[in-house]
Amino acid sequence: MAARPPQRAGWTRRDVFNWVLNIVMGLIALIVAIPVIGALLTPAFAKSAEQWVKLGKASALQQASLAAGSHGVGGVAKTSYTYTAVDHWAKTLVSDYTYTRYIGGDCPFFILSPICTHLGCHVDWVPAENQFHCPCHGSVYTIDGLNVSGPAPLPLGVFRWKLVNGDVYIAIESTQTHAAPRARGGPATPCLKQA
Ligand code: FES
Known part of the structure; x- marks a missing residue:
């Protein structure tokens, strides 16, 4: 009978830390990206002012x-x-x-x-x-x-x-x-x- 790989017994403290860290990094990236995307897209949709x-x-x-x-x-x-x-x-x-x-x-x-x-x-x-x-x-x-x-x-x-x-x-x-x-x-x- 083949040997089974060792099963992880639930999340370690390191897993939880990495998960929280990823969420925080994702939120930071989103906060930084929103104004940049807005600035890039605004000229495309803005109604041109009379010149x-x-x-x-x-x-x-x-x-x-x-x-x-x-x-x-x-x-x-x-x-x-x-x-x-x-x-x-x-x-x-x-x-x-x-x-x-x-x-x-x-x-x-x-x-x-x-x-x-x-x-x-x-x-x-x-x-x-x-x-x-x-x-x-x-x-x-x-x-x-x-x-x-x-x-x-x-x-x-x-x-x-x-x-x-x-x-x-x-x-x-x-x-x-x-x-x-x-x-x-x-x-x-x-x-x-x-x-
Ligand atoms: S462009 Fe055709 S008559 Fe002026």
């Missing part, structure tokens, strides 16, 4: 527009801007421009996106025709950005903007939000100045 980007001094924008126009009426001036786009963990330096026009009154700037609403090319301002032309498929927009011919389905987007200590800031994500209402017969130059 305001400085376009320039209001006085300089006004001057540039008046210089592009005539007889004290503001013309269309190309205004460049740069900002860091944050998409979850990725950061990208973006450079683009707006078509800014000084129109006076309580809402003195009308700031158009240059992005064609057909397939996203940048439109060109053609002063001789007082229109924007898209070089890709020929869409044409009025000075107010309303689409008048070609395949573009919507007017050019308009930036929401605000004045802070003499500087004009634009809300980067705002343009598409306002393209659709303009297509439904709203004012050609809606006031999108934010208090």
Whole structure:
């Protein structure tokens, strides 16, 4: 008859100590891991905050527009801007421009996106025709950005903007939000100045 292995007669004090030690170590690891996991996952689920980007001094924008126009009426001036786009963990330096026009009154700037609403090319301002032309498929927009011919389905987007200590800031994500209402017969130059 084969010999049986020696049976353990219950838990020793060392077994209990190791068991308690493992539980305590596990709890410590959990306490340390929760904030780390939270910090890693938060950007993935956080709703991105609205991003305001400085376009320039209001006085300089006004001057540039008046210089592009005539007889004290503001013309269309190309205004460049740069900002860091944050998409979850990725950061990208973006450079683009707006078509800014000084129109006076309580809402003195009308700031158009240059992005064609057909397939996203940048439109060109053609002063001789007082229109924007898209070089890709020929869409044409009025000075107010309303689409008048070609395949573009919507007017050019308009930036929401605000004045802070003499500087004009634009809300980067705002343009598409306002393209659709303009297509439904709203004012050609809606006031999108934010208090
Ligand atoms: S992208 Fe402008 S007309 Fe097609």
